Amino acid sequence: MAKLETKIGGLTLKNPVLTASGTFGYGTEFSEFIDLSRLGGYIIKGTTLNPREGNPYPRMAETPSGMLNCVGLQNKGVHYLKDHIYPNIKDIDSCLIVNLSGSTVEDYAEAAEIIGTMDKVQAIELNISCPNVKQGGMAFGTTTQGVEQVVSAVRKAYNKTLIVKLSPNVTSITDMALAAEAAGADSVSLINTLMGMAIDAERRKPLLSMVTGGLSGPCVKPVALRCVWQVAKAVKIPVVGLGGIMNATDAIEFFLAGATAIEIGTANFIDPETTVKVVDGINEYLDRHNFKSITEIIGQLEV
Amino acid sequence: MAKLETKIGGLTLKNPVLTASGTFGYGTEFSEFIDLSRLGGYIIKGTTLNPREGNPYPRMAETPSGMLNCVGLQNKGVHYLKDHIYPNIKDIDSCLIVNLSGSTVEDYAEAAEIIGTMDKVQAIELNISCPNVKQGGMAFGTTTQGVEQVVSAVRKAYNKTLIVKLSPNVTSITDMALAAEAAGADSVSLINTLMGMAIDAERRKPLLSMVTGGLSGPCVKPVALRCVWQVAKAVKIPVVGLGGIMNATDAIEFFLAGATAIEIGTANFIDPETTVKVVDGINEYLDRHNFKSITEIIGQLEV
Amino acid sequence: MKKQLNLKVENLKKITEQHILLSLVAPNGDMPEIKAGQFVEVKVDNAPTVFLRRPISVHFVDYAKQRLDLLVALVGDGTRKMATLSVGDEVSVLLPLGNGFPMPTKAGAKCLLVGGGVGIAPLLYLGDRLKAAGHQVSFLLGARNAGGVMLEDEFKKFGSLYLTTEDGSVGEKGFVTNHSILEKEQFDEIFVCGPTPMMKAVAKYAYAKNIECYVSLENKMACGLGACLCCVTEDNKGHNRCVCSEGPVFNINELPWQN
Amino acid sequence: MKKQLNLKVENLKKITEQHILLSLVAPNGDMPEIKAGQFVEVKVDNAPTVFLRRPISVHFVDYAKQRLDLLVALVGDGTRKMATLSVGDEVSVLLPLGNGFPMPTKAGAKCLLVGGGVGIAPLLYLGDRLKAAGHQVSFLLGARNAGGVMLEDEFKKFGSLYLTTEDGSVGEKGFVTNHSILEKEQFDEIFVCGPTPMMKAVAKYAYAKNIECYVSLENKMACGLGACLCCVTEDNKGHNRCVCSEGPVFNINELPWQN
């Protein structure tokens, strides 16, 4: 058994497998399929200061080796989270991380402060890259000034681990990562969804209510790997990699490219047991290749 | 039989189906499989002023619903094209378009001038978006100033139809399209490949000699459609759409999103007869839906 | 208890040109308890164009035989691939998902089960459950034409069967809402599954007559577990509700269908 | 003339745990003329992880029966999917691709055909063609162990057969380049297909003895038609040459293998 422990900022994860926000609900939806305590951590649904109804139906379309969604951050707000959801999930023996979205810098900071009052929440993943709502933070995530502004504000309001989630829909994701690092992020996670679109040719209508949506699944893996590779070379803080990871081999590719931990998103829909299977598969890989610890392969791509 | 004729700038194409540069050689490679005169046009291999050997092997990796390549513009230069290849292909009864790449504005302009001396070449597709060579023009394609600079220079040197091919690896492809339009482009084509990467987890090595490469195939179709939709709404010049088109239904989706013509790339590798099958399929669709002409569906997505 | 099981194809029968009846068995005898109206998510293998699982209603369950029956309309690549399964093939299934139809609280309730197209799928098991609980079951099933009428003998096992076809070739002519039984009889509860316009028409009847009425909605789903929020429908308070985890069965009084 | 044909599976035989012999027939009798050393691009259906066609050498052709044989090593998803084909299935194939081995110009040339692993595939048809043209054929085939030795009787039809295994369980022990026949006999031409290190070792022998030598290279291919330039190898002038359209057979004098 190799050592799977890994660190993100001040946070020690028992293993490097996290769940991707928006694909794993509040974790409890999967408790009949897996033992949640086997997760390195679980990142819950995107949360905003105030409740949001999200976008109209239809919100989903299947695409070649992937899917588009335009859920649009439907959630009941951070207060509801604290009062009604947090009590039910806080004692899961894993690392609880809240994914935070917003429309204004002030909203982000205020919500972050409230999240800071939930003891068992060990980190915020700051979503500045949601492509599905006009004010979903994507505007912040596409300029270095925007990144600095919102990350600095949240950094002031929140003193536990701060992971900034980056969008691939930019000319240089490395610039965004550097800006997040400079503004005090403990880590960056990437990638959020690629902006895409799907059309029903017969009916001549878009398949999504918002016309465009976020692409995820195996189809985006090559782009995600490239982003992780570029960013991991540029920043000093740990990188959390995600995008199309379906199995342990995919996860290993992200570690080799430089990820310190990984997140599993869309794969949960195909096989709700993916996360724990990936934990097992990483172990098997490390053993088979005689590595003693996951840290021995991080960034070890031979180029 | 609906009317398939379509116009790009001063150019009239007998039908809207073109071949994507780099995936169709000089056309002759496919002449045993299809009647080349049935193509709306054929865009040949990326050409540069001087010969280039391209990148080392391996240059290709398969990915979920797609592939990565890092060919790197291997070609024998524009003079060789003119003297040795052009004579063999100039009499194909279709519209011949040369895809032009370069490293400097001067190279682009000089090569464009030489292309202008080949009578039967009816247009240039200006590639300012090759992700596979440091000086493949991608630098030009990612800033509005870069786009303006190179497009203006080529516009001065070349007076036939000028199509500018755009990269999706930018924050706003619309800005690049507007810059190309302002600098005198007759049309924009999109998308070039998405920058990606693939890793062999067992050997811990990249699968491409250049580590990163360009992603193409069905996996990129949602991104390509989104780009076409965004750009077609923003510019007045015609948009040529491509990225992952495998069949007539895919092509129809691009027309609905706003494309005046489409290109077929990676699909040629799976079925060398794709282009003519798409021409037939478009016809069948228009007839079945009682459209008299392809122009009746361009941009007609009901949102 | 939700499970991911590898079920084995025991039988695959073509019911019409467009419908198959797929019988799956749990080889380890671990078929979970399933309520009528719940559904399963089927993984479709060997189909390059099919990425997500496909939600399919529970058509029937035979616990003694550990058998789950699915009635599947062949509409696209996923369902057409299911039709190529062979006896003995393994199929990964998540089940049971969603909430079933609630059983009537009144003893011996007169229940009308209305189905259209492949929407009849969940009604067979529902009829079975209702009858077993001592209720009176009537099925009112609609189809385009005679070719779309399926499994009549099966339904008759659990109650009276009334049919409509749009062309009048079988049963009464018209839509289910045109059937004379709706005027002749007074039902305590109505359960509906089928195309949305049909469900809305039946709901209108139920609203008017003030009859308790439940409908089973469809929607595009990704997870089927209430985790992704892709499958929402708007309720009568303007809130988005998950069809997979809060439905697929809703009381019409929760839906904005009143007018 | 290159064609895209839907061939029909006539037979699929497991040769070893890791190899199948796939026999395909052209149902319309339109099998084109194929040279030894040419290859085909096989489309693999129903395999979600396989996007591109797979290049496979022509192992044998029987024009009378309109039959094409492929010898396939099961190494990944694509080839393993091929092994699940059933008799009667259709397989889309592009053929013939690339340039074959050139026939010796000298009459009655003494030819040595060297193969390693699944690299023996194109040599059977080459032996057939050489023998038919009046040349003398010797096969020298290498494998890891006895389990990797295949189709001996087939090869013996067209010439003498010499074997090596790394563990010495069959034939002489060692690599093909260790076989005593290389010292005992003087060949006019050598044709090689197998792992690159093996081909380079044989080439070294041929360079030293100044024997005309052709090797069949492998490479990752996308189009197989010379259109995409994905499959290049560097020649001895530092130019990138297409393995699919300028090869796969190259004279060793074109390759930078001299030292």
Ligand SMILES: Cc1cc2nc3c(=O)[nH]c(=O)nc-3n(C[C@H](O)[C@H](O)[C@H](O)COP(=O)(O)OP(=O)(O)OC[C@H]3O[C@@H](n4cnc5c(N)ncnc54)[C@H](O)[C@@H]3O)c2cc1C
């Ligand atoms: C809770 C639930 C229960 C269902 N029960 C059954 C059942 O018992 N039997 C049955 O045959 N079908 C049932 N369906 C519908 C079934 O899920 C779809 O027909 C199936 O997913 C289509 O897959 P496909 O790959 O064949 O078609 P696709 O290629 O995915 O689509 C073909 C056509 O069907 C439409 N479609 C696809 N999925 C859905 C969907 N979920 N809802 C509405 N339209 C859709 C598409 O827009 C398209 O027009 C159910 C759906 C839900 C949500």
Ligand SMILES: Cc1cc2nc3c(=O)[nH]c(=O)nc-3n(C[C@H](O)[C@H](O)[C@H](O)COP(=O)(O)OP(=O)(O)OC[C@H]3O[C@@H](n4cnc5c(N)ncnc54)[C@H](O)[C@@H]3O)c2cc1C
């Ligand atoms: C001209 C030519 C002729 C060939 N003839 C034969 C033949 O007669 N019989 C036969 O069994 N195989 C032959 N091959 C090799 C065959 O194409 C590959 O084994 C096959 O494509 C692998 O597909 P896969 O999906 O099973 O494996 P993949 O999952 O694609 O790959 C499995 C492993 O094989 C390696 N691999 C994949 N493709 C190639 C390739 N083209 N060259 C080298 N390594 C590769 C991968 O790197 C990986 O390690 C030939 C290849 C070429 C280029």
Ligand SMILES: Cc1cc2nc3c(=O)[nH]c(=O)nc-3n(C[C@H](O)[C@H](O)[C@H](O)COP(=O)(O)O)c2cc1C
């Ligand atoms: C249905 C759905 C909802 C999502 N919601 C969120 C969200 O609320 N916040 C967020 O940061 N990312 C969200 N994402 C993005 C994922 O967390 C992840 O970044 C992306 O899907 C790529 O990973 P994958 O390919 O493994 O799914 C969502 C993705 C999907 C598919």
Ligand SMILES: Cc1cc2nc3c(=O)[nH]c(=O)nc-3n(C[C@H](O)[C@H](O)[C@H](O)COP(=O)(O)O)c2cc1C
């Ligand atoms: C092997 C290969 C080589 C390519 N070479 C060029 C090129 O020289 N010039 C260019 O503009 N685009 C080039 N492209 C990009 C394609 O023209 C096209 O933009 C891209 O592949 C997306 O379309 P597709 O998904 O239909 O292939 C190349 C693509 C591939 C796969």
Ligand code: FES
């Ligand atoms: S399908 Fe995911 S919440 Fe309903």
Ligand code: FES
């Ligand atoms: S594989 Fe395309 S040129 Fe050889």
